Amino acid sequence: MLLAAPGQLVSVTALAQNPEMSAMAEEALAYPANHARAEEIYLLRPDLVLAGEYSTGPTVAMLRRLGVRVEVLPPAESIPAIRDQITHIGTLLDREAEAADLLARFDTDLKAATEHRDRGRAALYYANSFTSGGDTLAGTIVTAAGFRNIADDYGIRFTSPLPLELLVMSRPDRLITGAKWPGQSRSEAILDHPALAMLSPEKSEVTDADWVCGTPAVLNAIRSLE
């Protein structure tokens, strides 16, 4: 949506219209939604389909067999990966100039957003006691905002469970918890545990749509950690 020429983008996935997960949900509402099913996508007769790595394999294989060009993009989990992705999509869409433009703005904003001294220790904590380390997008955002991620203390690079006890013992200055989904669940109840409240870090935040995907929207996430 950031790079396509008017009329070039014919449909977005329904997930892009979900404000819980998409940083551009409002803009996405202007496009017809699809639900990543081979049949409906084929009927749109696209020249190019951009799929995520989480898209179901059989759907991608089916579209390719039907002669549709499908480009599978890996999720961008770091700042260099986001930059590469912008250039890559620009090339795929024949919009190199716009991509270079976007990249330049991204770099300027990133520089402005990340000029920080060391701001203390931060902990990411999600439902089912999961935390994210440095090789994930959330970890990248936390580090870019000038925090030291406590997951590093325990050698966690990716997203894996961290016992509540260890989280408390590491005494983070900031606690960033996962967003709550509609409906109730026991898995999310861990975020209401009194021990987390007693830990009383100076401030705690909740991750939102800006944290989900490696796009220029991560700048908003970095700024939100002020």
Next chain:
Amino acid sequence: MKPLFTLLILLTAALVLASILTGPAGIDGLAGLKALILGGDGPVPIVMQEIRLPRAILGLAIGAGLGLTGAALQGYLRNPLAEPGLIGVSGMAALGAVIAIQTGLSVTAPLALPLAALTGAAIGVGLLMALAGPRGGSVTLILAGVAISALAGAGVTLVLNLSPNPYAANEIVFWLMGSLADRSILHVALAVPPMALGAVLVWTTRRGLDALTLGESAAGSMGVSAGGLRWRLVAGVALIVGPATAVAGAIGFVGLVVPHVLRPFVGARPSVLLPASALGGAVLLLAADIAVRLILPERDLKLGVLTAIVGAPLFLHLIWKTRSGGRV
């Protein structure tokens, strides 16, 4: 008799202490105990008071509750296969708890969670007694239990799959297998008072259960009211199993194994077996809860997995004995 109780009490106390001192944070034992009792600043008192203490208390209370209800149900139904987990009472309690959580009732009124689970457990145990009757044979009892368990399990799965929350479906495992991980002092406050009330109710049935071992007519002639005994048991079992399941999920086999192991030591007298089973249940559950933290500390191995590994072979053994004739 005396040495058995002394041994069980000492074992329980030791395991409570071990439970408080076990955890991933690797806190030094003496420092941890000091922080637990005296409090202080820093993360250690939070870990000890808010994370480990509730876990130890719940292990003690739920284990004791399950052991006690197992012994009481076996005494009343005069059938060693009766056990809250196997006969579907825990499953019905889990269904009640899941409904309370998914409808949002438990958020508006915290008491709704144990109350809904209690109602589920009461329906389960009431249904079972109606189906199997006071003289129901093993087969009727187990068939009724299988039907109630299956119904409750299907209900839990259905409710969790209907939830808009992406995590809900994964929680089916918790409700079927049980866990004490990261429970807080709030859960203790919700579960322990009704469980204590239930234990008192069950305790009052001990003389009646003793009389019942001589047969129903003998018990009647000794002044035991069959109806009163039944209702006290149903209410007591529901008050114990309901809140226990609401905070820790359905943990099976504790009420089966413990009375079976202890019965030879106390003679077949329910009035002695009840307190012995309560202590034995606490010992078994605390030990299992320490084991899940030592075997796979990072995976939150479910408690019910361990109790089933111990309990299911015993259950098979009991069925085998029933099959080869004679009552067990």
